[in-house]
Amino acid sequence: MRPDSPENACHPYGDTSETICVLGIGNVLWADEGFGVRCIEALQQRYEFAPHVQLVDGGTQGLYLVQHVQQAGRLLIFDAIDYGLAPGALKLVENEDVPRFMGAKKMSLHQTGFQEVLMLAQLTERYPKEVLLVGCQPEEIDDYGGSLRPVVKQALEQALAVGVEALRRWGAQPVPRQRPLSEVETVTFAELALGRYEAQRPPEALACRSGDERFMPARQET
Template identity: 70%
Template structure:
């Protein structure tokens, strides 16, 4: 696991933010693109936070996320970022650089939508005072129904550590969870939680992930 040295997790924050939003974006159904949402899921399962910290499964909601960005004094984002790095490598980007970075090389429609959210928040003058993007280079995206590849799954632990350090500096008061989550509290439904999602995935043959020969017949010689 290597973290891009261009950004350090150490960053002076000044006053503690009044509202902290932790946002994971991406699509669970396309392998490594689910990285951001899986980070949010893991944070919620393992930790409790101060009342002014909100964890959001942003999925692929695009402009629907504008209200959360505008309301945040500090915004922590987890996402899979295709920026030509080694698979599993993390890159940290901060503050006004985040919209420019996410708009430089979009790998999916969800990033197009979220880059627009950040730009709109800047235009309305309601952009968070502090922003940290923790991005992970994906290994595989073209696998519908697939889960995180091992190198990206392993990178989650470093990403979560960096995120927790930042939340602690921001005054988010992370503590080990004292009681299990109820189904109503969970950001992901039980069927889509990481363990269940991986166990219940059907084989390639059953799921026709590589195409159904009834509709893609072999060429007649």
């Protein structure tokens, strides 16, 4: 997350009932696990929003995200979640069903942490009045240094359409972006932007995706 970005500005005081938080969670280094963050990246590159809208690259920060949830009147979440469906399938979960669903369907440690975030916000009675989770079934997450699989990258477009429609309904006023973002403005790290990440990754034959043999125990001869 880029804390110096305008979209990440916090509102610790005053009425935050109209604040809209758009949160992408996941780890871009593990293939389809980065779906949520890639959604935030694409959303910011393509659209501009009203001042009361915050775009947040939540990464795998867990409880550190609680302030964003507590300060939001409405919360939109993008994430990769194992629904047991076909890869690339989207599923929408709303309002009070979101924390229960993320607890039952957790796929990685960041989802365990984020379920706790939602429960803490409920406990402190600072929970958004509307929550929408746009989840995508991953195809591959055990690929360190990998990128979104084609079927998940295609699903990202549908997820963005669903998200933009919800944001328009909530009063976020999305309009197509007229000027390119500078690196300072991006809510995700420019060094890990999807195009750069895919163009600069080493060939699979040179990348240690399943463990470096130099640090693995030698096999015993039988």
